Amino acid sequence: MQIRNIAIIAHVDHGKTTLVDKILHATHVFRDNQETGELIMDNNDLERERGITIFSKNAAVEYKDTKINVIDTPGHSDFGGEVERVLKMADGVLLLVDAFEGPMPQTRFVLQKALQLNLKPIVVINKVDKPNCRPDEVHEAVFELFFNLDATEEQLDFPTFYGSGKNGWFNSKNEQCADITPLLDGILQYVPAPKVAEGPLQMQITSLDYSSFLGRIAVGKVARGSIKEGQSIALMQADGSIRRSKVKELYTFMGMGKKKATEVMAGDICAVVGLENFNIGDTIADAENPEALPIISVDEPTMSMLFGINNSPFFGKDGKYVTSRHLRDRLMKETEKNLALRVEDTDSADSFLVFGRGILHLGILIETMRREGFELTIGQPQVLVKEINGKKHEPFEILVVDVPSDFSGKVIDMVTQRKGEMLIMESKGEMQHLEFEIPSRGLIGLRSNMLTNTAGEAVMAHRFLEYKPWKGPIPGRSNGVLLSKNQEKTTAYSIDKLQDRGTFFVDPGEEVYVGQIIAEHIKPGDLIVNATEGKKLTNMRASGSDDSVRIIPKKQMTLEECMEYIQQDECIEVTPLKIRLRKTILDENERKRSQSAMKAEA
Numbered sequence: 001m002q003i004r005n006i007a008i009i010a011h012v013d014h015g016k017t018t019l020v021d022k023i024l025h026a027t028h029v030f031r032d033n034q035e036t037g038e039l040i041m042d043n044n045d046l047e048r049e050r051g052i053t054i055f056s057k058n059a060a061v062e063y064k065d066t067k068i069n070v071i072d073t074p075g076h077s078d079f080g081g082e083v084e085r086v087l088k089m090a091d092g093v094l095l096l097v098d099a100f101e102g103p104m105p106q107t108r109f110v111l112q113k114a115l116q117l118n119l120k121p122i123v124v125i126n127k128v129d130k131p132n133c134r135p136d137e138v139h140e141a142v143f144e145l146f147f148n149l150d151a152t153e154e155q156l157d158f159p160t161f162y163g164s165g166k167n168g169w170f171n172s173k174n175e176q177c178a179d180i181t182p183l184l185d186g187i188l189q190y191v192p193a194p195k196v197a198e199g200p201l202q203m204q205i206t207s208l209d210y211s212s213f214l215g216r217i218a219v220g221k222v223a224r225g226s227i228k229e230g231q232s233i234a235l236m237q238a239d240g241s242i243r244r245s246k247v248k249e250l251y252t253f254m255g256m257g258k259k260k261a262t263e264v265m266a267g268d269i270c271a272v273v274g275l276e277n278f279n280i281g282d283t284i285a286d287a288e289n290p291e292a293l294p295i296i297s298v299d300e301p302t303m304s305m306l307f308g309i310n311n312s313p314f315f316g317k318d319g320k321y322v323t324s325r326h327l328r329d330r331l332m333k334e335t336e337k338n339l340a341l342r343v344e345d346t347d348s349a350d351s352f353l354v355f356g357r358g359i360l361h362l363g364i365l366i367e368t369m370r371r372e373g374f375e376l377t378i379g380q381p382q383v384l385v386k387e388i389n390g391k392k393h394e395p396f397e398i399l400v401v402d403v404p405s406d407f408s409g410k411v412i413d414m415v416t417q418r419k420g421e422m423l424i425m426e427s428k429g430e431m432q433h434l435e436f437e438i439p440s441r442g443l444i445g446l447r448s449n450m451l452t453n454t455a456g457e458a459v460m461a462h463r464f465l466e467y468k469p470w471k472g473p474i475p476g477r478s479n480g481v482l483l484s485k486n487q488e489k490t491t492a493y494s495i496d497k498l499q500d501r502g503t504f505f506v507d508p509g510e511e512v513y514v515g516q517i518i519a520e521h522i523k524p525g526d527l528i529v530n531a532t533e534g535k536k537l538t539n540m541r542a543s544g545s546d547d548s549v550r551i552i553p554k555k556q557m558t559l560e561e562c563m564e565y566i567q568q569d570e571c572i573e574v575t576p577l578k579i580r581l582r583k584t585i586l587d588e589n590e591r592k593r594s595q596s597a598m599k600a601e602a
């Protein structure tokens, strides 16, 4: 059977997973009346909750006697490393671009990677059902993007399809048609069959799957020869070592699942069971003539956070895994599949420095760990500073903001304060399209401010650009916080009295401890408050007060919002049930002493 291997790539939310749904349906992977729901490939809990793809996934369909391996990829820039390596399984890409938004920062990144690997691009202008969309302008912008990325003549001559994943049609011109078959035909026509070299077996492991029955599963494309069930192979690792291993079972992809195979030929994507201690990037090679494929390089981390054991007074209340041993083992295990992640020991046995590609990348890891039963303490995210030619450099990013014109002044102000410089300002429909270059530091905490200051209208995206000289101090959070004076349950009575001092993060009746951050102060500077006072018992009732105190519901922040919120001397306590903000040093006197010591040092 003929094979086509395609990856679906795009900026976040441009409709990749929706398109995969339609491909699966159009090729009758499911029985006609089978209820499958939407975004079926986003099957991980966190993906479903957030409506985003976090892990790339393989599916395969049959269309006109050809097997099409389809790789769905994540669009968020923090997961760019994942996209980069799974592209190695593809021979062509469907580059989706939203017909209103046009190319966005991650469109550029993924296209660049695809062009570098010489994959055949097919451009899909998606979401043409959106009102005010501008398919022709967007097509032009995509062409310009190809041109700016130094595409070859051949690449510049890309085929384009228009349509709507949501409404289930794609056509080679912007005219609604019955279904997505024109696009499927386009895949057969334009994407080349996999190039297979002559020679003994070579297959690079590009991703990792896990099954509780089969254990760790190595996934990749067979580049040369064939791989057989029961075969003895050489596992060639990044450090140059070669280990013998045996293929226990083989699978190819079929629909949303896998199908057992006895032999997989070069060109197809396969899953290998039974290999021990393999890593992503290893080459599975012929036992007699082992030859490795080039190692996979992934972009360096740009951000770090301190992960420690939970040392709050509430330690161990609801977690299963709470010791530094648990924490270390779990983090080390994560680095095996999460290639863009790095973990380093620190001076303290109780904390580890974890390096990642951004707030979401690290946030997903923390969220996953807490669901597994871990308790931990997370410090403020720090960007990675580098010394280049004796000078301090920091990461910079391209920031794109689309916002109604009325707000553009505010946005520019906000970004400039954070040392951003405007590069482009143009109108896009009724929106202003702004592009900035900004230190990654300046982006931390920007999103929530941006949404508040633009009535939730701003759409922003950013993407790592390069290291540039240090930009100097950037103002942090302007408001102080209210800290609990004691360890007890908060009361409605106290919170009511304190409400005009700040916005609370806790509800009445929640247990708090000394040094816990329970509210944002309305002013700069921190304040220690008693939020656990009981109502004085008297027989007198002041008319109309007391009993019916009106408490404003607490401000609930997501983990990522908390990560962007805390300052240097603060941290987050994460347990399976709670996320609490706190001062790193809980005791007031100790905290003051440490602050003056730090000042003296500076």
Ligand SMILES: Nc1nc2c(ncn2[C@@H]2O[C@H](COP(=O)(O)OP(=O)(O)OP(=O)(O)O)[C@@H](O)[C@H]2O)c(=O)[nH]1
Pocket (backbone or CB within 6 Å): 010, 011, 012, 013, 014, 015, 016, 017, 018, 019, 039, 051, 052, 053, 054, 073, 074, 075, 076, 126, 127, 128, 129, 130, 163, 164, 165, 166, 167
């Ligand atoms: N109007 C419109 N909305 C669409 C279309 N296709 C997808 N969407 C919507 O866009 C949102 C994102 O769709 P997804 O398919 O999850 O996008 P994605 O590219 O997989 O997103 P990530 O995996 O997070 O990068 C969903 O709310 C979809 O319903 C379309 O053709 N038209």
Ligand SMILES: [Mg+2]
Pocket (backbone or CB within 6 Å): 016, 017, 018, 042, 052, 053, 072, 073, 074, 075
């Ligand atoms: Mg998706």
